[in-house]
Amino acid sequence: MRIVFMGTPDFSVPALETLIASEHQVVGVVTQPDKPRGRGNNVQMTPVKKAAVMAKIPVFQPVRLRDPGALDQIAAWKPDAIVVVAFGQILRKEVLELPKYGCFNIHASLLPKFRGAAPIQQVILEGEKKTGVTIQQMDEGIDTGDILAQAEIVIDPCETGGSLHDKLAVLGGPLLLQVLRKAEQGILRHVAQNEAESSYYGMLHKKMGLIDWKKSAAEIERMVRGLNPWPSAFTFRGGKSLKIWKAAVVPGEEGKSCGTVLQAGKESFTVQTGEGALEVLQVQMEGKRRMSAGEFLRGFPMSAGEQLG
Known part of the structure; x- marks a missing residue:
């Protein structure tokens, strides 16, 4: 099968590599334009472009798929199917209808719950016990297409947004191959x-990480894990x-206001929340490196009764 692959970030790369190693032919890759990144603000290739260049696959980087000539470029590759994994743009009807078998999307949750741009983090924030990936037949809605296959995994009690990202990234490729063969x-x-049963969540933003100490300790602890590594709590x-x-x-302790430091020991400090307390084990002060709470307390002493937030 002739495949056009659309994707941009690290999450997309394992699925692309699985396709490249399969019996299918990846005839072209569509990814977002290169952007300045890092401290030097140097223009860098997207992770998907790097993988495509390594495999010597043609790459197309339209600013928008609606731009003149974008459809013609994709059509010139004569795809039997288009595979989309975290591409970052909405596909218009003409693109969806272009391939013989249509467009397949790997979504990082068990649809119909957690539609949208940040399902990996949201399942942790919401305290879900399991998650997975869904292969769906794309339509004009956002994550609304028919479900073709799903694979589940259990969410570890210590799972972070970063660790779950890595697990789900490698889960979709083999499942996609099954779908393509059945197609x-x-x-x-x-x-x-x-x-x-559907729910929709938008993109993550930095302000989401601001802790409201009036929330329960359980909610804040999930926030710490779910928003790690970005935007962070x-x-x-x-x-x-x-x-x-x-x-x-x-x-926690009754009668203490939310955000109050209850105790500061040698290796951690504890903060009162709206329900229970949060024992803080690892931190990063503005302008400093990440460190254990114990190391932090030795350099920046803290005492009971101090107010955070």
Whole structure:
């Protein structure tokens, strides 16, 4: 099968590499334009472009798929199917209808829940026990197409957004190959999504990481894990931001206001929340490197009764 692959970030690369190593032919890759990144603000290739260049696959980088000539370029590759993995642009109807077998999307959750741009982080924030990937037949909606296949994994109690990202990234490729083979054989089973069970979440943004100490310790602990590595959970101390990278839920103290430091020991400090308390184990002060709470406390002493936030 002739495949055009559309994707941009690191998450997309394992699926592309799986296709390249398969019996299918990846005839072209569409990815977002290169952008300045890092401290030097140097223009860098997207992760998907790097993988495509290594495999000597033609790359197309339109600013928008609606730009003149974009459809012609994709059509010139004569794809039997288009595979989309975290591409970053909405596909118009003309693109969706171009290939013989249509467009397949690898979505990083068990649809119909957690549609949108940040399903990996949201399942942790919401306290889900399991997640997975969904292969869907794309339509003009956002993650609304028929479900073709799903693979599940259990969410570890210590799972972070970063660790779950890596697990799900390698889960979709083998499942996609099964879907493509069934499509060629004409035995694909389409399952319509139940709209009553659907939920949609937008993109992550930096302000999402600001800790509201009135929330329960369990909610904040999930926030610490779910938003790791970006945008990260943070509070303020003495006018400077204090990122919290690792924490645990412990009993709180009645009568203490939310955000109050209950105790500061040798290896951690504990903060009262709206329900229970949060034992902070790893932090990063503004302008400093990430460190254990114990190391932080030796350099920046903290005492019970101090207020954070």
